[in-house]
Amino acid sequence: MRAMIVKEFRELVRDRRTLAMLVVMPLLLLIIFGYAANFYVSSVRSAAVGPQAEQVVSQAPAMFDFTVVEPSEGQADAEQLLQDGKVDVAFVTGRQPVLALVDGSNLFAAQSIVGALNKAGNSVTTQVLYNPDLKTSWVMIPAIIGLILTFVGTLITSIGLVREREQGTMEQLAVMPIRPTAVILGKIAPYFLVAAVDMTIVTLLGVWLFGVPFNGNVLAFALGAALFLFVVLGVGVFISTVSETAGQAIQLAFLLLLPQILLSGMIFPLEAMAAGVRWIGYLLPLTYFTMISRGVMLRGAGIESLWYAYLILAVMAVVVFTGATLRFRRDLAPGARSGHGRRGGKEPEPATVTAPATGGAA
Amino acid sequence: MTFGVRSARVRYGDRTAVDDVSVELDAGSVTAVVGGDGAGKTTLLRALVREVALDGGTVTAPDKDRLGYLPASSGSWAGLTVAQNIDFVGGVFGLAGEALAARRAELLAAAGLTAAVDRPASQLSGGMRRKLGFCMAMVHEPALLVLDEPSTGIDPVSRIDLWRLISETAARGAAVVMSTTYLDEAERAARLLVLDRGRALVQGSYDEVRAGFVGTITRDRAAVRPHWSWRRGRERREYWPDADQPAGQAVVEPDLEDIVVALSLAARNREGAAT
Numbered sequence: 001m002r003a004m005i006v007k008e009f010r011e012l013v014r015d016r017r018t019l020a021m022l023v024v025m026p027l028l029l030l031i032i033f034g035y036a037a038n039f040y041v042s043s044v045r046s047a048a049v050g051p052q053a054e055q056v057v058s059q060a061p062a063m064f065d066f067t068v069v070e071p072s073e074g075q076a077d078a079e080q081l082l083q084d085g086k087v088d089v090a091f092v093t094g095r096q097p098v099l100a101l102v103d104g105s106n107l108f109a110a111q112s113i114v115g116a117l118n119k120a121g122n123s124v125t126t127q128v129l130y131n132p133d134l135k136t137s138w139v140m141i142p143a144i145i146g147l148i149l150t151f152v153g154t155l156i157t158s159i160g161l162v163r164e165r166e167q168g169t170m171e172q173l174a175v176m177p178i179r180p181t182a183v184i185l186g187k188i189a190p191y192f193l194v195a196a197v198d199m200t201i202v203t204l205l206g207v208w209l210f211g212v213p214f215n216g217n218v219l220a221f222a223l224g225a226a227l228f229l230f231v232v233l234g235v236g237v238f239i240s241t242v243s244e245t246a247g248q249a250i251q252l253a254f255l256l257l258l259p260q261i262l263l264s265g266m267i268f269p270l271e272a273m274a275a276g277v278r279w280i281g282y283l284l285p286l287t288y289f290t291m292i293s294r295g296v297m298l299r300g301a302g303i304e305s306l307w308y309a310y311l312i313l314a315v316m317a318v319v320v321f322t323g324a325t326l327r328f329r330r331d332l333a334p335g336a337r338s339g340h341g342r343r344g345g346k347e348p349e350p351a352t353v354t355a356p357a358t359g360g361a362a
Numbered sequence: 363m364t365f366g367v368r369s370a371r372v373r374y375g376d377r378t379a380v381d382d383v384s385v386e387l388d389a390g391s392v393t394a395v396v397g398g399d400g401a402g403k404t405t406l407l408r409a410l411v412r413e414v415a416l417d418g419g420t421v422t423a424p425d426k427d428r429l430g431y432l433p434a435s436s437g438s439w440a441g442l443t444v445a446q447n448i449d450f451v452g453g454v455f456g457l458a459g460e461a462l463a464a465r466r467a468e469l470l471a472a473a474g475l476t477a478a479v480d481r482p483a484s485q486l487s488g489g490m491r492r493k494l495g496f497c498m499a500m501v502h503e504p505a506l507l508v509l510d511e512p513s514t515g516i517d518p519v520s521r522i523d524l525w526r527l528i529s530e531t532a533a534r535g536a537a538v539v540m541s542t543t544y545l546d547e548a549e550r551a552a553r554l555l556v557l558d559r560g561r562a563l564v565q566g567s568y569d570e571v572r573a574g575f576v577g578t579i580t581r582d583r584a585a586v587r588p589h590w591s592w593r594r595g596r597e598r599r600e601y602w603p604d605a606d607q608p609a610g611q612a613v614v615e616p617d618l619e620d621i622v623v624a625l626s627l628a629a630r631n632r633e634g635a636a637t
Contacts, residue, residue, distance in 0.1 A: 168435020172498075175411045176454050177426035 017251055024255075032262045035274035036281075041088075041112040043271065047081050049073040050093030063116055064089065075099065082129055084305035085295055088271075089113045097125050104131025105298035107139040108269040130215070130298040138213070141206035142293035143266035145199055146228060146286045150260055152195040153232030154239065158249040161187055161240030161328070173332060180329040188233050195229055203297075215300030223303070224292035227313040231285040234321035241327040260286040288313050364388055364422070365410070365506050365537050371418035372405050372560075379405040381560040382419070385553075387506065387537040392528060394551035395541040396622060402560040403541035404434055407510050410539065423506055427455060430504030430536075434511050437495025440484035444475055444494055447483055448501055455502035469497040472530070474523060489520025496527055507531055509540035513547060525550065545619045556622050563625040571621060577603040577628075579620050580611035589631060592623050603628055 012019060047068035048056045057066045068081060068090075078090035078101055088109040092099040100117050104110045110128060117126045131138045164170040164187075173183055203221075206212045214221075235256060243249040262268065263277065264286035270278055281287050288309040295301035295309075303310060365387045372380040380402045387393050395403045408414040410423055411431045423429060438447045445466060452462045470476045473493040483491060492512055499507060509528070513521045525547060532538045532552075542548050555565040564571050580600050585591030586608060591600040599614065600607070601624035607613070614620065 167440055168433055168437070169439055171408075171413055171433045171435070172431065172437060174413050175426060175429060175431045176451070178454050 017248060021251060021255065028258070031277060032259070035277045036263055036268050038268060038272040039108050039111075041109040041269050041272045044088040044109050044113055045086070047078060047087040047090040048093065049075070049078045049090065050095075052093035052098070053091070056091045056093055056098060060091070061116055063112070075101075079129070083299045083301055085291065085299065085301060086305075091124075097123050100124050100126045102126060102128045103299070104128040104134055105139060105294045106269065106271075107131065107134060107136065109271060110134055130213075130300075135210075137206075137210040138298060139294060140266075141202070141210055141212045142297045143264070143286075143290045145202050145206070145225075145293055146264075146289040147261065147266065148198050148202055149195050149225065149229055149289070150232045150257060150286055152191060152198055153229055154236045154256065155250065155253040156194075157188060157191045157233055157236030158239035158243065158253055159246045160191065161237060162243050162246050162249045165240075165243075165331075166245055170331065180332040181325075183332055184237070184325050184328055188237065191236070192229060192233060195233075196225070199225055212297060214297050216296030217302060220303050220306075221293065221296045224289060224296065224306075224310060224313065227310065227317050228285055228289040228292075230317035230321050231313060234317065234324040235285075236324075237328050238320065238324035241324065241331060260284050263287075264290055266290050285313060285316050288316075365424065367406065367409060367416075367419060367421050369419035370406065370409055370416055370421065372402075372409055372414055373417045374405075378560050380409065383555075383557070383560070383562045384419075385539075385555045385562070385565060387539050388553075389505070389537045390532055390535050391552035392532045392538045392540065392550075393553040393555060394548035395539065395555045395557060396543075396545060396548045396618075397541075397557035398543070398626070400559070401557040403557055404510055405560075406557070407431075407508050407539065407541055410506075411508050424504070427502065428505040430499035430502065430507040432492075432495045432499040432507075432509045432512055434514075436483070436491050438483040438491060438498060441482065443480050443482050444470065444486070445479045447494060447498055451498045452501045457502065465501060469500060472527060473497050487520075489516035489523075492516050493520065493524060493527070496524060500527075500531060503534070503536070505536060507536050507538045509538065511541050511543065513542060513544060521547065545617075545622060549618050554618070556625060558626045558629055561629070563622070563629060568618060571618070572616070575616060575621050575624075576605075577601060577624065578605040578607050579614050579616045579624055580607050581614050582611060586611075590627055592627070594619070599623070601627055 043063055043065045046060070046064040046066045047070070048066055049070050050073070051071055053069050053071045057069055060066070068087060070077065075092045078092050081087050081090050082101055082103045085103070088103050088106050090101045092101065100113070102110050102113050110131070111134060114126055114128065114134070117124050128134060164173065203214070207214055236253070239249050239252045243252060259280060263273070263281040264284050265281060266286060270281050270287070273281065291309040292306050295306045366385050368384045370380050370383045371378065383402070383406060385393065395406060397403050405414055409416055409421055411429060412421065412423065439450070442450065448466045448469065449462060452465065457465060467476070470479060473496065475490060475493060475497070478486060478490060483494060486494060496509070496512060499509070512528070513524050516524070528538055528540065540551070548554055549568050553565065553567055554571055556563040556571070564574065566574065580602065581597045582600065583597060585598045585600050587600065590602070591598045599620060616624065
């Protein structure tokens with residue numbers, strides 16, 4: 001048995017990825033659950049409109065962080081602010097009692113707001129928009145669509161690509177007269193389509209089975225999904241370039257999947273997280289897809305109000321997808337397996353290829 | 363047309379995998395690259411198909427569309443059937459419709475795989491899978507066919523089938539180069555290239571290699587100089603590079619295995635003496 005234990009430790013020390021997971025995962029979980037696992041939102045973005053707006057600001061409890069105070073504006077403006085996702089609650093004054101419009105698509109913020117306003121008695125009437133019954137399923141399903149896209153795009157795609165390397169067919173593709181771009185697009189197009197079909201099915205089931213509203217524009221939703229899909233497919237391609245086996249790809253995919261689930265605002269509200277871990281959430285693509293899916297489906301928000309989420313996803317898509325496909329292309333390009341990089345430029349003529357005189361292919 | 367490499371050198375980090383190797387591959391003939399594990403056979407073949415960049419020297423090979431390659435791995439997609447594997451590769455090389463169907467039928471019949479046409483590659487035996495890989499490398503009738511250990515790990519009957527396919531391919535005018543660790547089958551090739559630690563020990567036809575072999579090989583129950591000897595069957599063979607063997611030793615007529623081992627030992631002992 002001693003020999004077995006020694007052998008196991010030796011293998012473990014050599015398998016640095018597993019070793020890193022054994023060390024990193026507990027720390028990651030500790031940090032995430034310690035700092036991010038919090039359903040109580042202690043500060044909410046607030047607006048006050050109407051003639052007594054200033055008065056509301058001065059009398060409201062400290063949890064209401066007023067970012068918009070416009071005495072000249074009315075209820076329509078307040079609803080627009082909520083639809084655009086700029087505030088979580090908007091107080092409409094100039095009427096008795098004061099009307100508090102709450103964004104129900106931000107579930108935990110809305111629950112905290114309703115709880116606080118109930119203590120205010122009859123002076124405030126509360127109206128929850130976009131998710132009047134504060135149903136968890138209404139906010140979870142738009143986010144789960146993103147999770148499914150992440151699962152297909154990252155995990156399944158990376159396994160599919162790594163399988164080529166495991167089977168040794170990657171080198172076969174490398175010597176065939178097929179352009180690396182065609183290989184990459186040919187490999188990921190099926191996953192793109194499968195993910196798109198999955199997304200459609202889950203969205204329709206969410207609407208039919210759970211009554212989740214789809215208040216926005218389908219094309220705006222599809223655009224966000226397509227951008228997000230390019231990002232997660234890029235991550236999948238990237239994982240495949242740094243993994244030799246499907247097991248390694250799964251390990252890495254889960255390592256990237258876990259923070260997306262916990263830190264994207266899908267389960268725990270970003271506003272409730274400690275600032276030290278919240279910034280991680282803002283680096284994750286699922287954060288922005290969740291903003292778009294909840295915004296479009298629940299609030300009926302358009303591209304103009306969610307433009308920053310689209311822009312960030314577009315930038316991520318370009319950077320991640322381009323970087324990952326370039327890495328993948330390098331694996332397919334002639335000479336990639338040489339210890340000296342690859343020979344650049346176009347395909348050689350049928351005649352003769354000469355190595356550089358100084359050694360080390362360009 | 364003649365393909366090949368000239369003064370080829372490939373390094374992986376500090377290790378030189380192929381060192382100043384030249385070989386000419388003639389159309390219509392089979393060249394066997396022979397050598398032990400780590401001799402540089404696979405690297406040389408990969409350099410030929412331009413999958414590995416040279417650090418020195420030149421490669422002369424046809425375009426990808428006239429190049430066929432069977433890697434050391436299975437060479438086929440496990441999840442696809444035999445027919446689907448050939449159709450995929452045929453499609454990449456521009457074959458379609460009836461032309462592809464006819465070529466597929468011809469290759470599978472020659473390889474004895476017709477009955478397995480709808481079987482997934484993952485369910486084929488090792489020999490059948492290598493033959494499928496060979497068919498895939500051959501589907502477009504390449505001018506240069508590069509086979510990396512096509513017969514390793516397969517049974518003797520399948521090896522005979524594979525050799526028949528290889529010979530037929532060369533007879534049709536293709537230049538065929540294959541690596542192998544089986545010296546008996548290497549003897550069948552028109553040309554031999556013996557590699558050891560990345561260097562070419564000798565090359566030429568089997569007759570030329572035998573005729574050019576210098577020294578004497580003896581056999582006995584025990585070796586006089588262990589570092590110049592090796593076990594073969596129940597005896598030990600011993601190489602005397604200068605034909606200065608002691609009297610009374612039984613001299614053997616060397617076959618290719620004896621020659622390859624003897625030349626490898628000579629190269630290593632010379633290296634050892636130099637350091």
